[in-house]
Amino acid sequence: MSEDLTGKGALVSGASRGIGKAIATELLARGADVVITARKAEPLETTAAELRALGHPGKVVAAAGNSGDAAARADQVATAVAEFGSLDILINNTGINPVYGALMDADLDAVRKIFDVNVVSALGYVQEAYRAWMSEHGGAVVNVASVAGLRSTGVIAAYGASKAALIRLTEELAWQLGPTIRVNAVAPGVVKTRFADALYSAGEDAAAAAYPLKRLGTPEDVAALVGFLVSDAASWITGEVVRVDGGLLATGGI
Secondary structure (H helix, E strand, O other), X not given: OOOOOOOOEXXXXXXXXXXXXXXXXXXXXXXXXXXXXXXXXXXXXXXXXXXXXXXXXXXXXXXXXOOOOHHHHHHHHHHHHHHHOOOOEEEEOOOOOOOOOOHHXXXXXXXXXXXXXXXXXXXXXXXXXXXXXXXXXXXXXXXXOOHHXXXXXXXXXHHHHHHHHHHHHHHHHHHHXXXXXXXXXXXXXXXXXXXXXXXXXXXXXXXXXXXXXXXXXXXXXXXXHHHHXXXXXXXXXXXXXXXXXXXXXXXXXX
8 A cells, every 4th residue: 555645635733843844844755735834924934945945746835823723724724625626634733832840830721722722723623624625535634642641741741631632532533534534643752843842951861861762753753654644554544542752651651
């Protein structure tokens, strides 16, 4: 079965940098046309220009807008269908984490925001993609979760709880949307991005020592897995949460 994505239309949220940008790059390399989204238009356009400069045959379209805004999600999905004639692939990568430390000290408004962006907006994107294209034509969805959604961290507890909810959402959607729409999730460990900088900036070697593979992840590690999961090579995989964590959870720790 092919891992080629030529002729497929895709949307990647939170794609101006980090894991989202790497996923967009991977999908383009496999032949897909890709809409990239992010809240701020200027850095998103810069990323779009960088992706176009790679010379892949797929088309790149930037569609700025807040993932937490229903109208923005609808416009972004509509843009993909209008530009490409389809929306076969949806990657829910947008995530925020403004709350660190003990939950007893957490600002509840910030916690609500985490769940709204990390969970509710993901469901919103799926609903829009379903209505606009996937209900009649099928497709593949990948939600970017986290090992923090599989194991308690104590430090990023609210974020972890939101990713646990995203994992459950993935399983529910896989059941409800089969057989024509596949829904999976990936659960990265610490990946070297600006988003995760606080988790390793004090000492990368020390942070990596906990991993059996003795290094932190890269955005490309996650992107390669996502590219496989949305391809026909993964046609009998749905409802799965695939860890891409350098073996961290195999040690019993996090």
